[in-house]
Amino acid sequence: MNPGSVQAVGLDFGTTNSAIAIVGENREPRLARFKSHLAPFDDAETFRSILFFESTEETGGSEAALSVGNEAIRRYLAAGGNGRLIQSLKSFLADRSFHATEIMGESYSLGDLIAPILIELRNRAEAQFGELPPRIVVGRPVHFSDAQTRADDDLARARLDIAVRRAGWTDVVFEFEPVAAAYDYASRIIRDELVLIADFGGGTSDFSLLRLRPPGAGDVSGSRFEILGNDGVAIAGDAFDGRMIHHVVAPALGRGSKYRSPYGTVLPAPTWPYVKLERWHHLSMLNTRATLFKLRELERESLAPAMIAALIDVIENDLGYFVFREIEKTKLALSESESGLFVFEDRLTQIRREVARRDFEGWIAHQLAKIAGCVDRLMREVSVAPDQVDSVFLTGGSSFVPAVRAIFASRFGAGKIRMGNEFTSVARGLALRAMEV
Ligand SMILES: Nc1ncnc2c1ncn2[C@@H]1O[C@H](COP(=O)(O)OP(=O)(O)OP(=O)(O)O)[C@@H](O)[C@H]1O
Ligand SMILES: [Mg+2]
Structure with a gap:
């Protein structure tokens, strides 16, 4: 060019x-x-x-x-x-x-x-x-x-x-971003459509409702894109990963274990390291001298010191990438089949677990409900009934999660769902x- x-x-x-x-x-x-x-x-x-x-x-x-x-x-x-x-x-x-x-x-x-x-x-x-x-x-x-x-x-x-x-x-x-995805989707329509765009990424899920006109129509009279409303929620792929970390990885790294306090009482291990562990971008920020000092103190008093040592190992040696890579593999497998194997084996940590899709869907149920609530809120705000919507365009990597697709199939009907260009529709648009x- x-x-x-x-x-x-x-x-x-x-x-x-x-x-x-x-x-x-x-x-x-x-x-x-x-x-x-x-x-x-x-x-x-x-x-x-x-x-x-x-x-x-x-x-x-x-x-x-x-x-x-x-x-x-x-x-x-x-x-x-x-x-x-x-x-x-x-x-x-x-x-x-x-x-x-x-x-x-x-x-x-x-x-x-x-x-x-x-x-x-x-x-x-x-x-x-x-x-x-x-x-x-x-x-x-x-x-x-x-x-x-x-x-x-x-x-x-x-x-x-x-x-x-x-x-x-x-x-x-x-x-x-969902308006951009609408520009990509609009290049393939052949008649006027009322479209709900839903973009599920790593960090956020975003929705726009638009009236679209097919290519060429805008040249005749005005814009081909009429935005009726937008909404979004900061729950998407990273949050799903976090839930899987919570249930599959954190227990092996001492979540739910106990330690002996300076007063001799036995207390549950603090939750803050595990809250950070669930969000990788926070996990890498745990790798500071002050945090590692606190965790070593916890290890000394812990009733499960090997687990806390494994947690320190993950933080100190920056193993978050490997943990999340394996979690993502399992999540991707669960988009295809009813169960997926999670394996993370390292010097101090050995986890091998078959995860059932049903369990995963239970772990993310609260997140799914919030996503669904956001869709319902948008529909209420624009006063549009689901049967008025002609099509629902699902895009973004997390739109492959069957339970995410189910939110739309149950509200709008499976026949209205369109997919495509999951990773590039926003940039194209x-x-x-x-x-x-
Ligand atoms: N087959 C799949 N099943 C489930 N999740 C998937 C699949 N493929 C990708 N993902 C998830 O999709 C997310 C990435 O999607 P995408 O590239 O659309 O996000 P992004 O644009 O980077 O994020 P955002 O739009 O929130 O800023 C990751 O969380 C990834 O694990
Ligand atoms: Mg995106």
Whole structure:
């Protein structure tokens, strides 16, 4: 493609996966491609939103070497625990208590951590498509993870804006992620539709109800996209992982065990390490001297010291990646079949357990109810009855969870459910949206 022929760019900075799409002269969205961890050549349309700080002390350096995406995972695996792997950064954007984190003696703001991921996305897109215009449309959830108020959402958007500008864009426009997914979905409809879009990612589940018109119709009279309402909730794939950690992993690492207090009474182990364990982006933040000191104290007084030692091992040696990788494997297996095997075997921890889909669905029942409640709230707010909805477009990686799909099948009917472009619909739609702004 000739430099300068890129007309519009859309950026989906996801909690788990990011993607960047452009629209060229033919008005079709195209995605930048990245090296996948499965193949040495560029064949993936998404990029893991992950970064790794590697200590260079052993090789004579004094600074932490930074890598992003699949390269970060590769370097992490090669470094044998010597470094810090950070993911789900998007979930910190609305967190007012997050000012900076210390990594190998240096302080990093959220912008410092997110910008390298966005810079890599930009570089890959430019290598493939040529120079990019200064304007970009960036996706955002309806409500960011942990945002309690409108002001928290505004803070999160402003922080993301800073990171996008640091990656070289000067004209930044935000769009709700499910609205973006609607732009992708709309390119395949052939008649007017009232559509509920539901995007289930790693950090958030987002919904938009729109009246859509098929391609070509907008050229005749007005926009093809009429937004009736949006809503969202910070419960998605990471929360499902957390529930599985709670039931499958945490008990082996001392959740529910007892310790002897300084007054001689036997007390239950504190819950805070396990609350953090359930959310990997918090787990990597536990790896501080002060926290490890507290946990060693607990180990000394514990009635199950081997379990607490195993917990310390997971935190200190940054094994969260392996734990969550195995949890995700089990979760993916449960989307396909009625049961999935979880295996995590390490020096101090051996867990091997067959997980039944029915059990998993019980563990996430509360989360599913909140997601369903959010859908019902949106429908009430816009005063639309389920039978008025023509189709329901489910997208995002967590839309593969059968119990998530069941929420919509029971309300709208299985025949109305449409799926597709689960990992790229938002980026494609953002690029299409960018043609309009
Ligand atoms: N087959 C599957 N079954 C269940 N979950 C899956 C499957 N495939 C992917 N996921 C989950 O989907 C999530 C990632 O989806 P996606 O890439 O759409 O999220 P994201 O865009 O990064 O997050 P967000 O939109 O919340 O910022 C992860 O939690 C992943 O474990
Ligand atoms: Mg997403």
